Amino acid sequence: MHPLRKQRLIVVSLVVVLSSAAVGLVAFALRDNINLFYPPADVVAGKAPVDRNIRLGGMVVEGSIERSSTELDTTFWVTDYEASVAVRYSGILPDLFAEGEGVVAEGMLDDNGVLIATQVLAKHDENYMPPEVAAALEGKAALGEAAVLP
């Protein structure tokens, strides 16, 4: 390669490598702020601020949803399978909100460690399948067999 072009190639490579390194360091330094939510384990450990709005993310604990019969109030527990946090929310929940599914709740922690949510979002997972396949998987799981697609 022509020495001039070789030199330019080195400069171009340096531009890419150094700018990537710079952005990488910034992202690493800001990693806590880039996370959209705190997992329940961090909230229970006191790593989340208590005096301002935070987001809590995890799975809705099976059998934990309690709905008020007269109001829109709902309480449920969110877990990351290490710790759990109770959430109280008054409002309309997204359609995909369900037990055992992902959720992100925004709000403030009260003195008892309950998150008083102002917004609850459903976190959809990466699984896409037809209803028949889902039913087949559920049937197999109920029979205690390994869930294997036909």
Added chain:
Amino acid sequence: MGSPPWFFRFSGAVVRWLLPLTIGLLLLGAAWGLLVAPPDFRQGNSYRIIYVHVPAAVVALAGYYVMAFAGAVSLIWRIKMADVTMRAVAPVGAVLTAVALVTGAIWGKPTWGTWWVWDARITSMLILLFLYLGVIALFEAYENKTAAARACAVLSLVGTVNIPIIYKSVDWWYALHQPASIKFTGESAIDSSMLHPLLLMIGAFYCLFALTVLLNMRAELVWNHREASWLKQMVRNV
């Protein structure tokens, strides 16, 4: 390969078969995805926006590498055709990124319960849109085309760091956006009856990208060489 007359003739031949191929793949993929593929067990039919959202996002990311690579070629070898390529990719990439963001918002409202959330995936995708728009604006900001191409090449190259960030954002940080359903190693998290039309649509979007970039390049060449005798002769022969 850098010769405009040669490229003009070559791209003309490619467009002639790429155009029907792209239209065919898009129609087939859309019909398969929208009519034949089964509904999702939780989302019902609203998941079908995946057949536009994912292909647009995938090609928007890949297209950025095409633009950045053209930028590197332009800086190192000073090939005019690389400048033309960069300039042709930017608006296509910007539109694809915008389509991915808009379809994502439309899907997010019924699925998550919100149009927009500032998580790592969505924010880095918005930065990609600004990078594409920045390249377009920078090209227009210079009188001198060579200086414009050099500035755009540097911006494109610096922006490449964003592509792996977008791709890995859902794995590196807690985000609302789900991780990838299509896995290169191991079984995909999307059923094959839904995956096959999706892969077809991704292929169709790659063809659409190539087609629109080639047409953009041809339009740019026609403008740049509007006084050239080879072009006049070629137009007369058509």
